[in-house]
Amino acid sequence: MGFGIVKRSVSIAGHRTSISLEEPFWEGLREIAERDRMSVQSLIGRIDAERGEQNLSSAIRVFVLTDLRQRLSASSLNGTTPL
Numbered sequence: 633m634g635f636g637i638v639k640r641s642v643s644i645a646g647h648r649t650s651i652s653l654e655e656p657f658w659e660g661l662r663e664i665a666e667r668d669r670m671s672v673q674s675l676i677g678r679i680d681a682e683r684g685e686q687n688l689s690s691a692i693r694v695f696v697l698t699d700l701r702q703r704l705s706a707s708s709l710n711g712t713t714p715l
Contacts, residue, residue: 644680660696
């Protein structure tokens with residue numbers, strides 16, 4: 633199962649930058665943004681503001697994975713489907 637890197641350009645705090653992520657992470661990011669009723673660009677801006685010295689692509693991957701793990705944990709506690 634191979635997932636190639638997808639590179640997309642976004643604007644963060646008025647600056648254009650390119651972000652390279654595997655498609656499943658882009659999909660996860662879109663799902664989180666939709667759930668939180670915000671744009672993907674706004675969500676990336678929020679992640680960027682909180683990431684410290686961490687690489688932005690890595691921070692996004694960790695953010696998406698952490699969100700998924702939290703939903704899985706919550707669903708196992710209340711017996712619901714996480715997605």
